[in-house]
Amino acid sequence: MELYERLEELDADKAEMRASRILHGLGFSATMQQKKLKDFSGGWRMRVALARFCIRSSNRTFRILVLISHSQDFLNGVCTNIIHLHQRKLKYYTGNYDQYVKTRAELEENQMKRFNWEQDQIAHMKNYIARFGHGSAKLARQAQSKEKTLQKMVASGLTERVVNDKTLSFYFPPCGKIPPPVIMVQNVSFKYSDNTPHIYKNLEFGIDLDTRVALVGPNGAGKSTLLKLLMGEVAPPYRRHDPKVTVLRLSWQHLTEQLELDLSPLEYMMKCFPEIKEKEEMRKIIGRYGLTGKQQVSPIRNLSDGQKCRVCFAWLAWQNPHMLFLDEPTNHLDIETIDALAEAINEFEGGMMLVSHDFRLIQQVAQEIWVCENQTITKWKSGILGYKEHLKSKIEKQ
Template structure:
């Protein structure tokens, strides 16, 4: 077990932990939570040996093997598979021993090395490594590509896969979800649930913590408090404890006031001096209960839009991508006032491309996007620096934005007004003059949100807005989005935010955009089925060919192939069924609209019905094409 006993830990001159005690038992899955700067990463540094306690005792079993994600960006021409495979340090060591034994010609040592390699899982090491890589979102044709050919975010995924490959008794994960999309996140959850060792994880994703952990350790004001249960259980227990503490504090204050009143009244009277003195001693002996000093929670709200065009925009025969590379084609979608759309899809399928094109950050390759009169877009880029200037400070950003939006020079906001506005987003004092390039990811994200709010949009395009936000700021964003009167289109791997904000989903994949007829639970099951299929496929490709199989083995192989075919067909059948239901509903709506148009309507109603009929027909046409694709894929599987 891991034991901290009366431990004090400093980072420079700052006391991070002050005389704390804690026990973590083998096999527990622990969430380490607390505000940014509370000391979570510092505690990790103590556990991995980077820091040492200043006072008290820290103990961990000496035989425990530790695994964690390296924070540096890997620079190597080694293949993705080879890089991850090297994470199994025991295997690397035994392979080196085998090489030395072979070079020396020591037959006994060679035999021992082969036995040890077999015990260490040499026979299935490559399939295990490739299953990790595929599970984290890579494609089969990328398994042998050099690490340096991938972007920074993908290389950090390889670092995560390398840490998971390492045999370990203790796994430390610091924000493992930051570089993952929802597909990879669901896969990682399933992997961590099966992990047999002790897990300690820092994350701002509450659904991830709820799914993976069974113990929560909270860092606050240099103290550690252990709670049984996941993050939601911790929130409930902590709220109850705070309520009890505040009630006890108030009762104690009443008692103190009563004792003090008696002392003040009678301390000068000889007949009462002894009783007064006893009450002074009672006050001195009393263990004071601290008041609840609740941290001020961050809140904000979006301004009421100046107008709400309906539809907001209509996409016809959209073709989107970069340069000569087409990622999405045949996109036919409409966005209406008040919609809350969650955009789902695997990484690299085109979610950000769709949002960037609608936001007019990149040009469309083909088709048209017709916007409603008065459309005002608020765009949150996945990479905040896409819209921020590192050398400028928040006040300069807001001043420039205020000038761009002002109808005339006389309407430009005064500096004090801009300072007050930034203060509402926790940019106080000297922070308004701090260069953005020196700020944390969370501070940059808050500045982007502030700039969006100032623009008073009626359509919000949010591409992974929570990547650097802590739990309280994510909660503030969720509340603000639910109160927003305009339309929201949201790309996020934060399922709590998607569940709270979105009431419909689009699925981006296979080169197109289609409605997803289901909720996040349906989507997660679809992702798990797909991940399982990819792992099975990787194992089959890595397995050596068999010279011959018996009739019994052949029957077993045939049964496995039938099961795999059924697994591949299941999500397609589900999507086919959903498409048929949606097509039937759209057909009924089209018939009703055609009947209304034939019956004679007022001009305004006629225009609305005509627009809706057009949108219904376009969606129905797209679904019919998708239905044909699904049918053909099922025929090929069968």
């Protein structure tokens, strides 16, 4: 009876209808709702996870949403408050992410002014006490007064120096010059099997060392597939290219397939690049990507996903590629690391194709936006913010 009462409370007889309605709202057609999860791309699987969350929470009333995200664009769109975790302390800010950055900068500027003023006062009083503490009775009394003032300042708590967030400086070594086109795609069509529809038809494009392209489009449109096609990972390479060209793709799969999890980052990099004999030299290389101290000698499996990503970036950079294919590279990177990656990409001499949902990263590094949709690729005429407004308008119409 308890089970029946609980099922009635949950409206279990309407669960399938509710699930179907939620999935439809997230873009799943009736046919898609019957497919197996293994047949979906990662983006569609995430939509299923969101649907599952929605149906589990549909009988509850939420007043508070707490989220962890490294997407500044997303934080700006949904947050009314920001909690900053720094040196094991929580600091609270009102407003979205941009407001947090502005307020924090102002508070830290005032904090440093207060800190410098206090340090000047302390130095002045200590100097006076040292010079006149044993002088004439009048000067000695003044020195004692200043010593009491100094003791009160210390007892009431001094302003701390602002400790800035740790900054990173990623680096891609020079790759040399190669005349265009580095990669040429001509009249390419592709589908995974005879029983599946085409993902692409009659593609024609070229890319070279000046290319800075972001691939955008709906989940399942074939953005990652295009990079795999160019690498020859899902079929014979559909490209003409200079044999001297080194093309590398970095994706989430590298964390599970490429890395040897029982090795430490130091051991792994020494194994991958045996020409670097000195451990200290390799330590410096790895350190540029934000892995220091014990992190360099701990097994890779014990590192966070973000730290594993940094090992991958170190490996990628020291392969000295001419062309970078980056497939959702920011999934496990914090905001500081994303900014460091953007700066490194902008200083990179080679070409870059990027698949990302991070609008801010795209805005920082992409010179062209290519939209993957309806079995083809079209060049978007304006920037990524224009494409974002196009998506918002499309959703509102739907």
